[in-house]
Amino acid sequence: MEAKLFFQETTVVVFVLGGPGSGKGTHCPKIVEHFGFTHLCAGDLLQAEIESESENGTMIHNFKKEGKIVPSEITVKLLQQAMQQSDNKRFIIDGFPRNEENRAAFENIVGLESFYVNSKSYNLLLVKIKPEFVLFFDCPEEELTRRILNRNQGRVDDNIETIGKRLKVYFESTLPVINYYNSKGKVQKIDAQRSVDEVFEDVKSVFAKFKPVARVDSTK
Ligand SMILES: Nc1ncnc2c1ncn2[C@@H]1O[C@H](COP(=O)(O)OP(=O)(O)OP(=O)(O)O)[C@@H](O)[C@H]1O
Numbered sequence: 374m375e376a377k378l379f380f381q382e383t384t385v386v387v388f389v390l391g392g393p394g395s396g397k398g399t400h401c402p403k404i405v406e407h408f409g410f411t412h413l414c415a416g417d418l419l420q421a422e423i424e425s426e427s428e429n430g431t432m433i434h435n436f437k438k439e440g441k442i443v444p445s446e447i448t449v450k451l452l453q454q455a456m457q458q459s460d461n462k463r464f465i466i467d468g469f470p471r472n473e474e475n476r477a478a479f480e481n482i483v484g485l486e487s488f489y490v491n492s493k494s495y496n497l498l499l500v501k502i503k504p505e506f507v508l509f510f511d512c513p514e515e516e517l518t519r520r521i522l523n524r525n526q527g528r529v530d531d532n533i534e535t536i537g538k539r540l541k542v543y544f545e546s547t548l549p550v551i552n553y554y555n556s557k558g559k560v561q562k563i564d565a566q567r568s569v570d571e572v573f574e575d576v577k578s579v580f581a582k583f584k585p586v587a588r589v590d591s592t593k
Pocket residue numbers: 391392393394395396397398399400416468520521523524565566567568569572
């Protein structure tokens with residue numbers, strides 16, 4: 374009898390971008406809760422490298438303190454590992470890609486997709502995972518600065534000097550990435566200057582096509 378392919382999941386990636394303090398980290402957990410995505414925050418993955426005192430930890434710490442963008446090979450590897458370790462296929466990637474180099478490096482990742490034949494799982498190599506869309510939290514500079522200075526989470530980069538550098542990097546390097554995806558019709562722009570509840574109403578509309586799904590438990 375011919376083997377029957379009855380189930381295939383494909384990886385869905387949504388990039389979440391916006392200036393520092395625009396609300397990415399506030400809204401991503403809500404997206405996880407409502408739509409079953411896994412939240413990968415590039416900044417948090419880098420921070421974990423600093424805290425684990427890995428070989429790149431000191432270098433990453435210095436980049437973060439200066440508001441500079443860590444080389445793509447480090448960030449993309451961390452993201453790729455996190456995606457491979459997850460049993461989910463839906464990812465929101467928060468605060469990445471930060472620049473053109475990040476974008477190109479991510480889009481050249483070789484992705485691993487699973488499919489099932491007669492209940493048996495197989496892996497299939499797929500090249501180039503493209504983002505489904507980019508969720509863009511649009512917020513004016515003065516509001517970003519105000520929010521970061523009030524954040525009070527003890528971040529090494531939440532001070533007036535580093536904020537200036539981060540904003541410069543955002544306008545010079547990250548906005549062009551958002552503009553690139555906009556030219557491809559892939560940007561969902563949200564007015565992030567309103568209250569968290571109002572902003573999340575718009576976010577929900579953008580994700581409405583993703584109904585929450587039961588997660589595949591890889592341990593069974
Ligand atoms: N709509 C909002 N109105 C008022 N304050 C907000 C709003 N959204 C987020 N905040 C607050 O602003 C601060 C920054 O938000 P958040 O950490 O979500 O930003 P971010 O985009 O993840 O920033 P970063 O890029 O620096 O990580 C937090 O203290 C958060 O509580």
